[in-house]
Amino acid sequence: MDENYTPKSDGQMSFHDAQVAVVMVPLPAQGHLNQLLHLSRLITSYKIPVHYVDATTHIRQAKFRVHDFDPLTAKNLHFHEFPMPPFENPPPNHNASHKLPSHLMPFLYATIHLHEPMCSLVRQLLGANHRRVIVIYDSLMTWVVKDVPAIPNAECYRFNSVSAIHTFSAIWEARGKPFQAGTELFEDIPSIENCAIPELWDFLNKMESLHRKVSSGELFNSSRAIEGLYLDLVAQEMNGLNLWAIGPFNPLLLTEQNKDSNKHHQTLLWLDKQEKNSVIYVSFGTTTSLSNEEIEELAIGLEKSMLKFIWVLRDADKADVFAGEERRAQLPEGYEERIKERGIIVRDWAPQLEILAHPSTGGFMSHCGWNSCMESISMGVPIAAWPMHSDQPRNSQLVTKFLKIGLIVRHWERRDELVTSEIVENSVRTLMGSPAGDEMRKRASELSVIVKQSVMDGGGKSTEMDSFIAHITR
Numbered sequence: 001m002d003e004n005y006t007p008k009s010d011g012q013m014s015f016h017d018a019q020v021a022v023v024m025v026p027l028p029a030q031g032h033l034n035q036l037l038h039l040s041r042l043i044t045s046y047k048i049p050v051h052y053v054d055a056t057t058h059i060r061q062a063k064f065r066v067h068d069f070d071p072l073t074a075k076n077l078h079f080h081e082f083p084m085p086p087f088e089n090p091p092p093n094h095n096a097s098h099k100l101p102s103h104l105m106p107f108l109y110a111t112i113h114l115h116e117p118m119c120s121l122v123r124q125l126l127g128a129n130h131r132r133v134i135v136i137y138d139s140l141m142t143w144v145v146k147d148v149p150a151i152p153n154a155e156c157y158r159f160n161s162v163s164a165i166h167t168f169s170a171i172w173e174a175r176g177k178p179f180q181a182g183t184e185l186f187e188d189i190p191s192i193e194n195c196a197i198p199e200l201w202d203f204l205n206k207m208e209s210l211h212r213k214v215s216s217g218e219l220f221n222s223s224r225a226i227e228g229l230y231l232d233l234v235a236q237e238m239n240g241l242n243l244w245a246i247g248p249f250n251p252l253l254l255t256e257q258n259k260d261s262n263k264h265h266q267t268l269l270w271l272d273k274q275e276k277n278s279v280i281y282v283s284f285g286t287t288t289s290l291s292n293e294e295i296e297e298l299a300i301g302l303e304k305s306m307l308k309f310i311w312v313l314r315d316a317d318k319a320d321v322f323a324g325e326e327r328r329a330q331l332p333e334g335y336e337e338r339i340k341e342r343g344i345i346v347r348d349w350a351p352q353l354e355i356l357a358h359p360s361t362g363g364f365m366s367h368c369g370w371n372s373c374m375e376s377i378s379m380g381v382p383i384a385a386w387p388m389h390s391d392q393p394r395n396s397q398l399v400t401k402f403l404k405i406g407l408i409v410r411h412w413e414r415r416d417e418l419v420t421s422e423i424v425e426n427s428v429r430t431l432m433g434s435p436a437g438d439e440m441r442k443r444a445s446e447l448s449v450i451v452k453q454s455v456m457d458g459g460g461k462s463t464e465m466d467s468f469i470a471h472i473t474r
Helices: 030-044 056-065 102-127 139-145 164-174 198-214 224-236 256-261 266-271 292-305 352-357 370-378 392-402 421-433 435-455 463-472
Strands: 020-025 050-055 077-082 132-138 154-160 215-220 242-245 279-283 308-312 343-346 361-366 383-385 406-408
Touching: 020 030, 020 102, 020 139, 030 050, 030 056, 030 077, 030 132, 030 154, 030 370, 050 056, 050 102, 056 077, 077 102, 102 132, 102 139, 102 198, 132 139, 139 154, 139 198, 154 198, 164 224, 164 392, 198 215, 215 224, 224 242, 224 392, 224 435, 242 463, 266 308, 266 343, 266 352, 279 352, 279 421, 292 308, 292 421, 352 361, 352 370, 361 370, 361 421, 361 435, 370 392, 370 435, 383 392, 383 421, 392 406, 406 421, 406 435, 421 435
Parallel strands: 020 050, 020 132, 050 077, 132 154, 154 215, 215 242, 279 308, 279 361, 308 343, 361 383, 383 406
Antiparallel strands: none
């Protein structure tokens, strides 16, 4: 591709507004797109221009699904839509022997085509009188930015889309599991190799082999109030690289503008009519598909619990979420009619952050993806943890054993066993209607306050973010 290629952008680019510009390179998958879009929002609040780059369909996806934030009106935020060659877009296999979204692997390998236009953009920005360009890249996009350090006055910082406890535990296991403070939480989790499939490990290893040649520092969507021990342990392993815990990225106080924009969504209207802490929110993110048998057991368990719920019933995302139809999972006959007074089934996109922030929401049954964990912790909602793959087993340990703000629905070592309706019913009843659940809810609420206090200085900025900004603008 010609290095003078000009990407399709969203309007006039304010290349001359600041001495430093930031280029944001997210992995084009929802949990990654969302985290780095919110980080973009935070960085632009320092009057630093941010250039968010990705394939056209994923820029559209990021804008369409973002919570409590209108990227179209954000000052200093510019979107660059890069072309991608055709890629396979198969549906997820809900009957696979594992839960990892292996149907995305062809697309992950196609992201290498973002390399040349991204480097071209960095050179354009430097040619527009910026004295330095900072590239923040997802840890799974290292090969896209691998040549940036060779560009004078350009620097790369790796964003870790997973928790610090997962990052450290992976290092700890690779070193032979030596005893260290905090590692006792890992005692009932099998090898991290069981959390992914060989194809993904091959991809991860390709990224990791490039990392030490590329990164000038590490960023985490986390808080020392949540993961202080594990952030310190990771820092010890980074051979002198700077590390910043600059989360939570998601808004901590929802704006009136966003409340108005979502006021017609059925879930929020319904929540307005429910009692405080009376509803459990059930969602397994964008990379998990349940089998028909699992869906039936979950449905029966929620019904038998006799508690109120909102259940987002969707398959894992395809590589292009706008292409083709999704599977419409079948529920037991007459189910939606029977539960209509107590529950809502959502089959499209749900405003998760607003649901978790609503006072009627008292619990979250979750896969424990890191984005969902941070949103739930931010809003003070305890978690019924049902990890599916990747970093989720480690995250569930953090939630249940370290923070003590949740319970395990299914232990990871029993991941091949069917979660029965009885297990679902008991988990929901314990979280929502028992003294133990009340204690988890109390601790979650207290942690939410601590997290908010740790990043709010009256202007909504954190000490760690201030430190990062000072570093890149030095």
